[in-house]
Amino acid sequence: MTIDQVAAAVGVNRSSVSRAFSRPEMLSPETVARIREAAEKLGYTPNHSARALSTGRHGNLALVVPDVANPFFPPMIRSVQNEADHQDYCVFLGNSDEDPRQEEKLLGRFSGQVEGIVLASPRLSDERIRAFAEVKPLVLINRDVAGIPRVLIDSGSGVAEAVAYLAQQGHRRIAYVSGPSSSWSNKQRRAAVKKTAAELDLDVITMAAQVPSYEAGQRAVSFVLEGGATAAVAFDDLTAQGMLAEFRERGVRVPRDVAVVGCDDVVGATTYPALTTVSNRAGEAGQIATRLLLDIMTTRAVHDVRYVLETHLVVRETTAPAAANRRQG
């Protein structure tokens, strides 16, 4: 069902049918009604490709993430979708599998049929990112490239709060259980732990970098106990969850014997005890990035935005005063 068939049915020119949908104010209300009615009856839908071809507008966005299945991203995906939906945009989702080449491939495939791109935690080099940003409006999440609009989640601020909170509760020696050494977030978090601890005159022991997982958390427990720490800050919630399980396994009570803090707040209050952690704000980041993108797309003006989302400590039940520990000794 094409525009010409509708035009023929109504007895008007194709341009009138086109305008009945895209510029109804140009036509008499009566004609608009007649055309729309006929279109409705005939089941006419404007052809997306034809429209995109002549207008250059596709009505699509692309979102590329390293790993859909990582619980950090789904809330972000959701809010990007939601925001795009409000403006009638469709969203392509790409999963780069943490691989820069796959990321490049996806961006190439998408760029021909989208107005803008949200690129989350990219693995690509700065140069390549810049190259894509020159061709299409592009907003970064969790990557700091000067000149390209970016939304950064500063987990350091929340981790610093966590350390300060632990200090205030009387903990003098805390452990940081690292994530992957190549991770920007890990660097950020570890630095925040060390800096805050130094300021507050606390001892810090740091466990070697590892791929974050439930099992990694379990393995970290020995390190914490043997290191004599009374509190542990884990790279992420999954690691913290593994630690919780292993502490329980060994009869070490949390938070009475040892305090545990996670990071990213992806498990909510669903652990037992409910995990004290650092908020993630991934959903907000997605929302802000998308709004930024839509704004750039409409105004065509690229401002050098660097939007930083601070994170905060979310106190639940895996932290308690260190004083309690002394009872056991």
Place this chain on the structure above:
Amino acid sequence: MTIDQVAAAVGVNRSSVSRAFSRPEMLSPETVARIREAAEKLGYTPNHSARALSTGRHGNLALVVPDVANPFFPPMIRSVQNEADHQDYCVFLGNSDEDPRQEEKLLGRFSGQVEGIVLASPRLSDERIRAFAEVKPLVLINRDVAGIPRVLIDSGSGVAEAVAYLAQQGHRRIAYVSGPSSSWSNKQRRAAVKKTAAELDLDVITMAAQVPSYEAGQRAVSFVLEGGATAAVAFDDLTAQGMLAEFRERGVRVPRDVAVVGCDDVVGATTYPALTTVSNRAGEAGQIATRLLLDIMTTRAVHDVRYVLETHLVVRETTAPAAANRRQG
């Protein structure tokens, strides 16, 4: 950079440039090389819309799910993407928010620019689904509509195993905490509970349908306790997790006082106590559905496929013999 500019640069007709990419065997190898070289140098990329307009092929698929953030779906999304990627397709992702109208809207938006659709756990009516399936190749996941290719995760088999296991452990009265009434999975699970219970001569109480969530699980606890059930089967893991928390809150011990079984195995062994649940196979379902779709798209033949993936009970620590309950009475 258009095809004409490349043609002019090389001194050939636009059709030769077109063929250099889509039908190189029609041209002399030398011409193909010359054209490709020039195109490369000029940075020419075929215009996606123009190609789609004249060929009717977009190279896109759509995947619509009720809730991206529901941990059941990310593995499925991931495998659909992966499978699509192998055949150079881009994937639109839609989030229906469990709302049939939103689902309809998304399908309408997508259908103009995709070759096929994977529709997971749709909330739409059979008629609407059929209507869309008539227009575009469409494969369903977790919805059983005759005549439309579908991949079904038979959680019924696993749930039946669960009920049999509970019966074997001495439970005589069990509760089923429902999911959304429009959900095919919910119907299936509830039916499996009722059927197996009837066969084994158990009592069943069923809690009214609801949107599955942690909070819904918390609210379900009163129903279970007041209903006098000694075991509960929840619609999904998230609901079960909420129940676990609320039971703990009320001083009801799991599994000693009451047994809890989840469904979908999305939280693994990370709850406390580790949740007994039913395996999900969502990733496999996504992969199979996408292969089926791609197959239909290429062969243009719609076979009435009904692919069933059986599930199984995964016993962990939230189930125990009912005999333990008597001690408290």
Place this chain on the structure above:
DNA sequence: GCTTGACATGCAACCGGTTGCATGAAAACG
């Protein structure tokens, strides 16, 4: 040596919309 065929390339229509400009009729103006 002339015909036939194979093969490489060009021509032009087509996909289905959008849009600047032209046209014609009715309304407003003097």
Place this chain on the structure above:
DNA sequence: CGTTTTCATGCAACCGGTTGCATGTCAAGC
């Protein structure tokens, strides 16, 4: 009542590819 303005609609070019058919060339076949 004639002229100008306004407004609704039509015309035709254009977006950038694809593709059936026509054309021209050169080699093989008789």
